[in-house]
Amino acid sequence: MPVGTTTVRFHHPAGARGLVVLFDGGGGGSVWFTFMEDRLLVEALVDAGLAVAAVQSEGPSGSYDMTEVLEDNLDLQNVSTTIADLGFAGGDVYYLGFSSGGVFASLAATAIPAKALALLSARGVEATFSSTAPLPPPTMWVLGRNDRRVPPTDPGLITNWAAIAASGVDWAYYVNEPVGMLPEAFERIADPTSGVSPTDSADAVAQLAAGGQLDACSVPLGRGNAIDWTVVTPGPSFTGPFLTEARRQVDELFGAHTVTSDVRQQIADFFLAHP
Known part of the structure; x- marks a missing residue:
């Protein structure tokens, strides 16, 4: 559906118990429905009874406006419009973002509250997690062991999860560890009509x-x-x-800077635990 000058791709099953707004780090909103790891994650959210909507940036892909004021930020306005148009204004809304999309998700939560966040390969905005009024939303971080942009040892990341832990707000932290390739490693690659044998x-x-x-x-x-x-x-x-x-x-x-679906059930469970 058109929102602002962008197109929001979404799936809204009947009786959805909440909406997950997706923010990508580059490539546009379609990646959540085409890249395998992204798609498996989205499918798990839908299987959990949640609607999903991918809001892309008004500017270059993944370059979300980080202006904090809703009235001055078209990307934030698009988030608000998407939530309202899909019928979730005042309902259970969650944010999931990868890379720069994860940073934006943590900013969006300060202007348009969410029940919980999941940040993939992103540290998030420091002010969101150090805030005491309002408190930060429950947040899950997923990092890659070999992520050179935001490694698990990133000082800003450590500061953010230490702040949310001190606030008493629920949080979770997962590291995507490197694993060996089994013979069936590429079998999961598929589209609706074919797949790797x-x-x-x-x-x-x-x-x-x-x-x-x-x-x-x-x-x-x-x-x-x-x-x-x-x-x-x-x-x-x-x-x-x-x-x-x-x-x-x-x-x-x-375990690089990329989306992993290995924790897809944990993300769905984390969201559902915060209605």
């Missing part, structure tokens, strides 16, 4: 290992755009978009 997935993983792109525990040596994909001869089920998705899957397995 078990054979093609297993062959690609074996070729990455034989080509020296995995360590002794089958963990990728780096991000998806850093390892050498020339060692892989893609099978027929690896379409062009699926090969691009395979790189994002390596990012997730490496």
